Amino acid sequence: MKMDYDIIVVVDFGGQYSHLICRRIRELGVRTELVPYQTAVEFISENSEKVKGVILSGGPASVYLDNSPKIDLSNLAGKPVLGICYGLQLIAYQLGGEVEKVEKREYGKAQIKILSNSPLFQGLPSEFNVWMSHSDAVTKLPAGFKRIAESTNSSNAAIQSLDGKIYGVQFHPEVAHTENGKNILANFLFNICGAQPNWSMENYAERVVEDIRRTVGDRRVLCAVSGGVDSTVAAVLTAKAIGGNLTCVFVNHGLLRKNEAEEVLRIYGEVLRLPNLIYIDASERFLAKLRGVKDPEEKRRIIGREFAEIFEEINARHGPFEFLVQGTLYPDVIESGESRAGAARIKTHHNVGGLPKGIRFKLVEPLRELYKDEVRRLADTLGVPIEIAHRHPFPGPGLAARIIGEITEEKLTVCREAGYIVEEELKKAGLYDKVWQAFAVVGDDKATGVKGDERSHGYIVTIRIVESEDGMTANWAKLPYEILEKIANRITNEIENVTWVAYSITPKPPATIEPQ
C-alpha cells in the first residue's frame, strides 16, 4: 500500500520532552518523525513533499555557546517552524535576536497572557497556565518578529514572524501541565502547516511492517514471545511483514502466573496464528537451577543464563537466525540510558533474556517509539485479544521477582494462587485496567493464625497494587477497603497455608514495584 501521509518533523536537540511532542502529534492524528538535528535538513529535503512543518525541540544547551547543537533555519525549505524552549531561542539567536542567561531559572507553572491575534493561539483564552523550564531567555527579538505572549518572568513567552511562518514558545505545550497545550500544537499542525489528520494506529502498523520488511528482507528472524503485550505485538507486526521467515519461541520458565502458559499458547496458536511457534516447557530445568538460591540478583542471573542457553539451543536446532525481535518501548530506551541517535543496545536491567554471547543478532525493535498505552492501542488495532492487549506488565523473571528468599514449590503455589485472586477481584470490580500492576508477594516470614479451632503457622502474603504512567515511578492504589477485605478474606480462606495478608503502601521511589 502506498503511504502518503503528511509528516511533521520534530528536530531533536536532546530535550527531555522531544518524544512527548511526537506522542502529542500522533494523538492529533498526524504522522511525525523525530529526527536528530544533525540529519534533519537532509531528511526534510528528501521528504520535502510530505513534510508540512518542523518543530524544533527543547534541549539542555545554550544557543550562544559555540558547540551547542544548531541547524541552519534557511535550509528548512521554507516550511512553517515552531520552536519550543531551546527551539525558540535558536530561532531568535540565528535570525539576529539576542538570547541571554536569566538571573533566576524559571521552572514550573507560569501564567501567560496573549498579546496579539496569532493563529497559534486561535480559539484560546487570553490568559492561562503553562509549564516553563529554562535558564536562558530571548531578550531581543529578531527583525520581522513580534511578541504574541508574555508571562511575569518572560516578556517573550511566545513570538512569531510577521509573515506567519515561524513561531516560538518559551513554555512546553507538550506537557500535561500546560493548559491548552494540545490546542496550541493542533493550531500549528492544522491552521499553520495545513497538515491532514489522517494518521492512525493502522497507518502506524503499516509503516512499521513496511520498515521491518525493508530491514530484514528474506533473512530469518527469531522472536521470543512472553505472553506480554509488547513481545506479542512485536511478533504480530513481524509476522505480517515476513510470515514464515519468522520463528516465535515461548519459553515457560516455571515462574508464570496461574493458567498463563495454556492461555497464551491458545491465543498464539488459535487466534494470532504466530508462524513457526515453538513452545518449550523448561520449568523443571529453571526450578532445579534455582533450588536453594536466596539472593535476588543471583536468581536473576541464573534465569538470564538459562534463557541464554535455551536461545543457543534453539539457534542451533532451528537457526541460524540473523535478526532478533525485541519489544523494547520508548521508556525502556530511556531507562537503559541509550542515546537516541546511537545504535541499538540490549538493555540489561529489564531484559532477562540475557542473550548468548556467542550469537550476534541484529535487533528489530518495532515499538521503540511508543509508550505502553500506545502499544495497547496498537494491539487492539491488530486484533490481539484483550487478555494480552490489556494485561498488566509482568517481569521477565516472572514470579521469581515476587518470591522473597528461596523459590520452593510451596511458595510458588501461594504466590500464584494469591496473585490470581488479586487479579480476579480487581477484574470483577472493574478496576483491573485502572491500575498498573496488581500481585501478591510471599517470603519466608510466617505468622500465627487460628483456622477452625486450631492455631496454625502460615505464610504472610503481601499484596502490591500500584498506579503508574510508565513504571518509572508508581504509587500504591487507594482501593476501597471492601475490595481489599474481599481479597484478604479469599486469600486466607482459599489458600491453606496463609494466615496473614498485608498491603504494601510504599511508592516507587523509594521502593521498586517488584520486591526482588
Ligand code: XMP
Ligand atoms: P521495578 O520493580 O524496577 O519495575 O520498579 C518497573 C517495571 O518493570 C518490570 N520489571 C521487569 N520487567 N524484567 C522485566 O521484563 C525484569 O527483570 C523486571 N523487573 C521489573 C516491573 O514489573 C515493573 O512493571
